Amino acid sequence: MRALIVASVASMIDQFNMPNILMLRELGYGVTVAANFDESGSITKDRADSLMRRLEELGVTVVNVPIPRRIFAVGNILRSYRILKRLSRENRYDLLHCHSPIGGALARFAVRKERRRGSTKTVYTAHGFHLYKGAPKKNWLVFYPVEKLCARLTDVLITINREDCDFAKRKLRAGRVEYIPGVGVDIDKISSVEVDKAAKKEFFGIPADSPLLLSVGELNENKNHELILRALASVRDSRVHYAIAGKGSLERHLMSLSRELGLEDRVHLLGYREDVYEFYRIADVFVHPSYREGLPVSVIEAMASGLPVVASKIRGNEDLIEEGGGFLLSPKDEDGFADAIEKLISSGSLRRKMGEYNREAVRKYSTEPVCEALLKIYKEN
Secondary structure: OEEEEEEEEHHHHHHHHHHHHHHHHHOOOEEEEEEEOOOOOOOOHHHHHHHHHHHHHOOOEEEEOOOOOOOOOHHHHHHHHHHHHHHHHHHOOOEEEEEOHHHHHHHHHHOHHHHHOOOOEEEEEEOOOOOOOOOOHHHHHHHHHHHHHHHOOOOEEEEOOHHHHHHHHHHOOOOEEEEOOOOOEOHHHHHOOOOOHHHHHHHOOOOOOOOEEEEEOOOOOOOOHHHHHHHHHHOOOOOOEEEEEEOOOOHHHHHHHHHHOOOOOOEEEEEOOOOHHHHHHHOOEEEEOOOOOOOOHHHHHHHHOOOOEEEEOOOOHHHHOOHHHEEEEOOOOHHHHHHHHHHHHOOHHHHHHHHHHHHHHHHHHEHHHHHHHHHHHHHOO
16 A cells, blocks of 8 residues: 655654654555655754655655745746656555645645546645635635635545634535544653753753743744734833744844844744753743644643643634633734733743643643544545
């Protein structure tokens, strides 16, 4: 049996799909992974190269495909389609599991003839449709026709949050729609991490007694880190520091804004970190003000680490954060974020109460139930 895993960028394979790949190998599949390893997403190029070697050591065939993250990169879209089409024709995969809007669309079109002949079953995981409540009209004009057409080429459409599941069942005609709570996170591994908090803080220039806000995610407009910088500027406790783990195109802008707000000594852009679990352990509050999410892994990880969360009131975050575990606010509510941060920073008992609540609430998003649900889908093939 042969399976093809497709994602737009290598970071999605690294962060979300390794359990899927290992599961397929255990089921006896020969696995091919196709993704863009040159423009690797939220991981470094060195990490992407290491991932490629790790996959090959597992007996997985790796194909570097120039899948773009923007729909108007027509040249790379056509090149990627031709590569995926050739792979499908030459290998006649029994199973395709694809991820991300552009990679997922190209892959399903590429295998459509083999699917029509009954040789390829198609599974698509939507990590957050661009079609969400309050989405810009251009999203509906561009992505709705594509998602509607691709759904007809999909045997199983997996959604990871309740809003997307409801939308897919009402508006898309996939073979069937399944809800699985996320991509699976190793809750026990995260919660068992130990770190010397004072030493870790000192290494990054953060005083041991300074309260620390933490965000994890790419430095882009969607993640909305700028709102936290502006909120922090109005927080009365000047001891509070803010660290962001992630890389992206807005790094210079965020540092410039930090200087403009007088926060340059209290804002720490950490870049891509492989020790991010340790940062959850030294933080006091996790902040996540993004505009659009599917089901954010970083929030799940923060909950598993026992952190209270202040997040935007959007799809995905609403699935995760209950009243006892944090605050949900408009991603434009700078004052609301500042107030919530001040409440948590000023009350250790409230932080502990919310953190303990999150430790229990997050269990349903752990690796075991997610893998069990996906294994059932794979075995149906």
